[in-house]
Amino acid sequence: MAYQLIVLYNPPESVTAFDKHYDETHAPLAAELPGLRAYTATRPGPSADGGSAPYHLVAILTWDDEAAFNAAMASEAGQAAVADLANFAGAGVTVLSGPSESAL
């Protein structure tokens, strides 16, 4: 079974500064994680009732299995990506990880 890391970013104080840092610095760092099979960044729009989305960005990273995920996070690239959170994610972040299966 595949293994996913899902990072939910709270709405930042400055969307412009967050998006610039995410796109130009953080995403390239995270893309260096060894064994990464897929990596998407989604920016949710307003909810169906018109309220603002509770998360500004959702990053979804997929590895072949939990061992590959653990190895990636323990690598130099993993440590660099985690350390970079302090540079742009001060509004808070929820980190989820677990086994992932295709339902299609």
Added chain:
Amino acid sequence: MAYQLIVLYNPPESVTAFDKHYDETHAPLAAELPGLRAYTATRPGPSADGGSAPYHLVAILTWDDEAAFNAAMASEAGQAAVADLANFAGAGVTVLSGPSESAL
């Protein structure tokens, strides 16, 4: 740009009942959504500090674009999948949708 629907399910009262309904009824219903390109169901484990995950399951559904997503949700299959939430997701659900890009 692709378009994703991300559904965050709160921890259910009965994990066994939730998982059974999700796997045997809801996922097959959602898999019928027209135009669906990818659909994963991830069950997060405890967080790094040992706390229980704030969400029990994260469903990630991907379409080619926003028009395909809107058409899927307006379809009979989309209405059936949304109506089925009442049968197992009483603990609450956060629904996000928005443009998604590969960062790899």
